Amino acid sequence: MDIRALSLNTLRAFEAAARHLNFTRAADELCVTQAAVSQQVRMLETHIGKALFRRTTRGLVLSDEGVVLAPVVSDALGRMSAALAVVAGQGVREILTVGAVGTFAVSFLIERLPDFQAAHPGIEVRLLTNNNAVDLWTESLDLAIRFGDGSWHGVATERLMPAPMTPMCSPRLADQIRHPGDLARFTLLRSYRLQDWAAWFEQAQVKGTVANGPVFDASHLMATAAIRGMGVALLPLAMFGRERESGLLVNPFDLAVDRGSYWLTRLSSRPMSDAMHAFSDWLIGLTRTHP
Incomplete structure (x- = not known):
């Protein structure tokens, strides 16, 4: 399918609407009207012959086609921005947004993060914490560290460490x-x-x-x-x-129960960027040597 007939504004409108799941908030971000965003999305749907959103009683949701297309468009727009920065002589500084369950972030990740930043000065890490209730797409996360059994729908997983x-x-x-x-x-x-x-x-x-x-x-x-x-x-x-x-905490018994592990996750449909590869390799390497 020839995408040259599509304007950059059309793709930006779809990406913002998919991220916010709200045409009005997407319009506010892009400094246009809600009608303009709606029109651009309709143009894209007409071009591909598929609906990208569905309206439900709980609000706007992505269709199956929208779920596939949204992360690809987001990644492409990000790469274009990085390339433009290089051409403009501004250098490359890739933003990597990572969500992490709070305990892992506080007790393991935060003290080691400066080592990653020192090794990768061109990557700006944005760390967001959560209580394990996370949505990679709607929260615009590149990666998420979660606790559980690793079986999340539509998510690629890499086991980091057990947590008895x-x-x-x-x-x-x-x-x-x-x-x-x-x-x-x-x-x-x-x-x-x-x-x-x-x-x-x-x-x-x-x-x-x-x-x-x-x-x-x-x-x-x-x-x-x-x-x-x-x-x-x-x-x-x-x-x-x-x-x-x-000595602040004592464990009176050696007995431990396995209730899950910590996992590094990403959307299966999301292409891996250089920053995602770098962070994943670094974190997996750390947890493999953690006692």
Whole structure:
């Protein structure tokens, strides 16, 4: 199909509308009217003979064809901008937007990120944190670090590291714990994954203990609460080695339960840019050597 009949404005209008899933916000970004964005999108749909959006009761969504086309157009426009910067003598500075589950970002990534920046000064990393509820496309993420089993629809995944979980608490509380059943006497801090404690107790062969403590949307927040003596938290060992070495947190038992791993993810339909390759190779290399 000949794309020379399409204007750059048409592609920019579609890319903005697909990213925002809202013609009005796309128009505001492009400094045009909502009608102009709608017209450009219709021109593109007419050119390819397919609808790119569907209207639902929840708002605008991409059609199957739109899901395929949107990341390709976004990548192409980004590459054009980078090439224009080179021609204009401004050098290359590629922006890489990475989403990361908060605990991984705080406990592992942030202290190592300066090493990546030093090795790749032409890449500007934008790091966004989340509580594992992430949408790569609507949030305009190049890559996302997530926790789970790696089975997300339409997403390419690379396993970074396992994250077995075990109870952790302050030394004062640890002194009062001798057996897994003793945990029933303490406040059990919970994450949004409400079945984690049940899975650990099942593995420990303890029956009848129900976790009913406060709920946190990130393990690093729950760890802070545990350090302050609020209760016992079920935390991934790989993320809290420093706190255990310093004595801020104690894990009373060697028993850990596997509830998932950390994964590096991207849209399957999104071509890999040089920056995405560089960051992926660097991060995967780091996690392969992490104890």
